[in-house]
Amino acid sequence: MTHRCPVTSIALAVMLVVSAHTAAVTVYVSPNGNDAWSGMYDKPNLDKSNGPLATLTAARDVIRKLRAGEPNETPVRIIVADGIYTMTQTLELTALDSGQPQKPVVYQAATGAKPVFSGGVAVTNWQPHQNGIWKTHLPEVAGGTWYFEQLFVDGRRAVRARTPNEFYHYMQSVRETRMENDRAIQTIKLHPDTTAALAGIDEKALKDVQMVAYHKWDVTRKFLRDLDAPRNVMRIEGGPMKSWNPMTADTPFFFENAMAFLDTPGEWFLARDGWLYYKPLPGEDMAKVQVIAPRLEQFIRIQGSPADGQIVEHIQFKGLAFEHGQYLSGPDGFEPAQAAVQIGAAVHADGARNIVFEDCRIAHIGTYAMWFRDACTTCTVRRCHITDTGAGGIKIGSTAIAANLADQTSHILVDNNILHAMGYLFPCAVGVWIGHSPDNIITHNEIADLYYTAVSVGWRWGYDHSPAKRNRIDYNYLHHIGYGVLSDMGAVYTLGPSEGTTVNHNVIHDVYAFSYGGWGLYTDEGSSNIEMAYNLVFRTKTGGFHQHYGKDNHIHNNIFIDSELAQLQATRVEEHLSFIFDKNIIYFEKGALLSGPWDRVRVQMDNNCYFRADGGTFDFAGKTFEEWQKLGRDTHSVIADPKFTDITKLDGKLAADSPAFKLGFKAFKADDAGVYGPMDWVRLARSIPVKPLKIAPPPPPVAIDDDFEDYAPGVAPAAENYVENKGDAIGVTADTAATGKQSLKIQDAAGLSQRYNPHLVYRCNYPDGTADCSFDLKVTDGCDIVIEGRDYNKPPYQTGPNLSIRDGQLHIPGKPPVALPADTWIHFQLHLALEQQQWSITWTPAGQTPQSVEKMPMLSKDFHALQWVGFISNADKATTFYLDNFKLYHKITP
Numbered sequence: 081m082t083h084r085c086p087v088t089s090i091a092l093a094v095m096l097v098v099s100a101h102t103a104a105v106t107v108y109v110s111p112n113g114n115d116a117w118s119g120m121y122d123k124p125n126l127d128k129s130n131g132p133l134a135t136l137t138a139a140r141d142v143i144r145k146l147r148a149g150e151p152n153e154t155p156v157r158i159i160v161a162d163g164i165y166t167m168t169q170t171l172e173l174t175a176l177d178s179g180q181p182q183k184p185v186v187y188q189a190a191t192g193a194k195p196v197f198s199g200g201v202a203v204t205n206w207q208p209h210q211n212g213i214w215k216t217h218l219p220e221v222a223g224g225t226w227y228f229e230q231l232f233v234d235g236r237r238a239v240r241a242r243t244p245n246e247f248y249h250y251m252q253s254v255r256e257t258r259m260e261n262d263r264a265i266q267t268i269k270l271h272p273d274t275t276a277a278l279a280g281i282d283e284k285a286l287k288d289v290q291m292v293a294y295h296k297w298d299v300t301r302k303f304l305r306d307l308d309a310p311r312n313v314m315r316i317e318g319g320p321m322k323s324w325n326p327m328t329a330d331t332p333f334f335f336e337n338a339m340a341f342l343d344t345p346g347e348w349f350l351a352r353d354g355w356l357y358y359k360p361l362p363g364e365d366m367a368k369v370q371v372i373a374p375r376l377e378q379f380i381r382i383q384g385s386p387a388d389g390q391i392v393e394h395i396q397f398k399g400l401a402f403e404h405g406q407y408l409s410g411p412d413g414f415e416p417a418q419a420a421v422q423i424g425a426a427v428h429a430d431g432a433r434n435i436v437f438e439d440c441r442i443a444h445i446g447t448y449a450m451w452f453r454d455a456c457t458t459c460t461v462r463r464c465h466i467t468d469t470g471a472g473g474i475k476i477g478s479t480a481i482a483a484n485l486a487d488q489t490s491h492i493l494v495d496n497n498i499l500h501a502m503g504y505l506f507p508c509a510v511g512v513w514i515g516h517s518p519d520n521i522i523t524h525n526e527i528a529d530l531y532y533t534a535v536s537v538g539w540r541w542g543y544d545h546s547p548a549k550r551n552r553i554d555y556n557y558l559h560h561i562g563y564g565v566l567s568d569m570g571a572v573y574t575l576g577p578s579e580g581t582t583v584n585h586n587v588i589h590d591v592y593a594f595s596y597g598g599w600g601l602y603t604d605e606g607s608s609n610i611e612m613a614y615n616l617v618f619r620t621k622t623g624g625f626h627q628h629y630g631k632d633n634h635i636h637n638n639i640f641i642d643s644e645l646a647q648l649q650a651t652r653v654e655e656h657l658s659f660i661f662d663k664n665i666i667y668f669e670k671g672a673l674l675s676g677p678w679d680r681v682r683v684q685m686d687n688n689c690y691f692r693a694d695g696g697t698f699d700f701a702g703k704t705f706e707e708w709q710k711l712g713r714d715t716h717s718v719i720a721d722p723k724f725t726d727i728t729k730l731d732g733k734l735a736a737d738s739p740a741f742k743l744g745f746k747a748f749k750a751d752d753a754g755v756y757g758p759m760d761w762v763r764l765a766r767s768i769p770v771k772p773l774k775i776a777p778p779p780p781p782v783a784i785d786d787d788f789e790d791y792a793p794g795v796a797p798a799a800e801n802y803v804e805n806k807g808d809a810i811g812v813t814a815d816t817a818a819t820g821k822q823s824l825k826i827q828d829a830a831g832l833s834q835r836y837n838p839h840l841v842y843r844c845n846y847p848d849g850t851a852d853c854s855f856d857l858k859v860t861d862g863c864d865i866v867i868e869g870r871d872y873n874k875p876p877y878q879t880g881p882n883l884s885i886r887d888g889q890l891h892i893p894g895k896p897p898v899a900l901p902a903d904t905w906i907h908f909q910l911h912l913a914l915e916q917q918q919w920s921i922t923w924t925p926a927g928q929t930p931q932s933v934e935k936m937p938m939l940s941k942d943f944h945a946l947q948w949v950g951f952i953s954n955a956d957k958a959t960t961f962y963l964d965n966f967k968l969y970h971k972i973t974p
Contacts (some may be wrong), residue, residue, distance in 0.1 A: 162190065178395065241338060304316060515876070867950070
């Protein structure tokens with residue numbers, strides 16, 4: 081491949097000029113340069129021609145030498161010629177490399193040039209192997225001095241050999257054993273077909289295989305510790321699972337990195353003996369393709385030290401591209417973390433001020449693209465193109481609140497950028513992430529084609545102090561997000577108190593989650609004092625807007641069109657005003673209007689325009705519109721066609737006589753969102769390729785058998801455990817057991833924020849046939865327990881079997897209470913006939929005769945599938961009950 085190079089001769093095109101008259105420095109960098117020529121740059125020689133340098137680091141060193149001992153008041157330009165530069169070391173900049181206001185240090189492309197700095201090396205000498213696979217040998221890999229986990233072929237990220245090639249295997253069950261030093265082993269039961277996918281891989285190669293699991297909003301990447309094929313069991317090792325989001329039965333996952341998985345064009349595998357294998361796509365000629373393997377992870381590191389008064393400032397990067405950055409897994413793989421916040425970036429800054437990235441490109445990397453982490457202020461990212469990242473796009477701030485205001489990152493401008501095709505290694509990563517950082521502006525960006533959230537703001541769960549205030553998330557075009565891979569996500573996601581934050585004038589569409597979640601605007605835990613207005617949101621899975629909990633948010637003058645399951649969702653009931661919802665248009669053809677306890681959530685709703693285009697009935701939290709209005713909700717709202725000029729265009733334009741205008745709705749231009757400027761820039765944004773949505777097939781039904789014998793005392797089981805750690809707890813104990821030596825102890829406490837905590841959940845997927853559930857319970861005085869099965873296909877959920885134990889009695893809907901002995905193990909058996917929507921129960925206290933109730937209707941007529949079985953403690957005081965021998969089985973009706 082040839083590249084234009086304007087530098088044709090050292091004497092004519094390369095010159096350093098410094099004098100008292102010009103007060104300027106220009107240093108040239110060229111693919112034809114030589115860093116050894118840096119010695120030519122000295123003060124006695126300032127008026128003479130000097131040879132071009134080969135690297136940015138050499139240019140930095142020349143500038144340092146020329147300005148040694150003097151104030152950094154000379155404007156500096158490092159002009160970079162066209163071409164490809166192999167970058168073997170990170171460009172590190174400190175306070176020594178700073179410029180001054182109006183006299184910055186500028187690293188920029190030469191006029192008309194598009195230089196590329198590559199952190200990888202070309203891989204050549206390919207030869208045929210077998211089965212359409214090609215190979216080449218890399219001695220450094222064989223010698224143990226190099227290894228890589230990404231490969232780029234003709235500008236495309238190749239797929240590391242995996243199985244299955246599309247979608248997932250599903251875990252049958254997960255158990256965790258805690259060890260010393262806060263480590264744990266997870267034992268995962270596999271389906272026999274999954275075990276078969278690992279057949280023939282020797283023990284040494286097996287330890288290089290990675291399991292990649294997706295659970296809710298998290299991703300876990302772990303190397304296999306061992307495999308017990310006869311028992312269909314594998315084990316992984318590392319940190320313990322998070323109690324609020326563990327891997328459980330039905331967790332989707334796949335394997336990658338084994339020669340046995342290399343069976344599809346576009347896949348590759350690197351063996352430890354140095355052989356690299358690749359199966360070409362149709363039409364690829366291995367004599368002509370460009371194959372790049374990455375070696376460098378970080379391209380630029382800006383490292384100031386505010387504590388020492390050392391700030392890196394007034395440096396600009398213009399027109400430069402950085403490509404082929406690697407990510408290498410540590411020995412424990414990747415522990416799950418929301419937004420992949422622990423993953424670094426190709427460009428990293430601490431203690432930076434007035435740093436500018438303009439017209440730059442970052443592509444084909446394994447990490448985030450940029451991170452303005454600690455003590456960064458007034459930095460700008462403008463008209464940059466970020467694509468093909470292993471993690472996300474741009475991170476601003478940190479997960480820790482700065483002890484000193486000077487160490488707080490703020491006032492970062494991210495404007496008019498294109499970010500797309502992100503999250504290939506860490507789908508949980510975010511397009512633009514803001515942690516504990518205020519006063520940032522995220523405007524006119526196009527963020528698309530990623531698997532989790534486009535913009536995430538704040539890092540405080542609840543109402544305690546959060547610095548993430550006055551952030552502007554305005555005029556962005558956010559689309560094709562989620563792809564059905566992760567759950568609990570949204571286009572714009574907020575956390576914690578956020579006074580002054582705006583989410584306005586954005587266009588959002590095609591947001592789709594794996595299971596629950598998939599919202600356009602999502603105010604999560606503690607989100608407060610946020611304005612969300614003039615947004616156009618359409619084609620989401622679970623709702624255009626959802627508030628988990630928060631206060632005093634104002635959701636107004638938005639257009640919400642066609643969410644699949646429900647249009648709007650609210651979850652937690654609190655004493656304060658949760659949000660104001662007014663002057664919005666809600667237009668839909670399917671799904672519910674409201675999901676959640678809207679009749680109990682404190683919300684001011686009025687002057688909204690609702691319309692159901694399919695002519696279906698409206699359900700306002702189980703009430704008619706008139707009944708709803710009598711509650712003081714939507715007093716002046718209407719059910720009426722808002723009269724879009726052309727609903728098929730989904731542009732939000734309304735006819736002049738739209739009834740929404742009479743309600744105070746103000747028209748806005750949706751096409752103001754997104755990038756602006758030169759037409760070639762706008763065309764680039766509009767040409768972003770997006771993938772079609774492919775829905776993963778449901779997991780096969782799993783059998784759950786948990787006797788709690790394999791856990792250490794105090795450890796929560798490998799189910800979903802919801803505790804507030806305020807005297808409540810869920811953990812295995814040896815205090816008592818129905819059989820064996822251990823059981824599960826569930827302790828309630830007074831004063832919890834949610835009455836339904838603690839609670840324990842087992843998830844399954846039984847869409848038809850019959851289900852049998854059995855367990856042993858030991859209940860002490862004062863307990864208030866609810867046990868039920870749920871179907872989540874119709875939001876928020878539908879309840880099937882339901883029983884409760886309170887005041888020493890068993891309560892079954894429609895039946896008289898039955899006294900139960902206290903402090904006695906009782907065996908329960910439930911049988912569910914899903915297609916008949918009936919269930920039966922038998923309970924047997926130890927030493928007593930069984931009692932039964934047969935063929936009762938499900939609590940909800942819309943319950944059809946068993947997906948969730950939960951044990952909920954509702955006591956609101958200190959109580960204890962024990963669970964043992966939980967079993968859940970499914971049988972398909974012939």
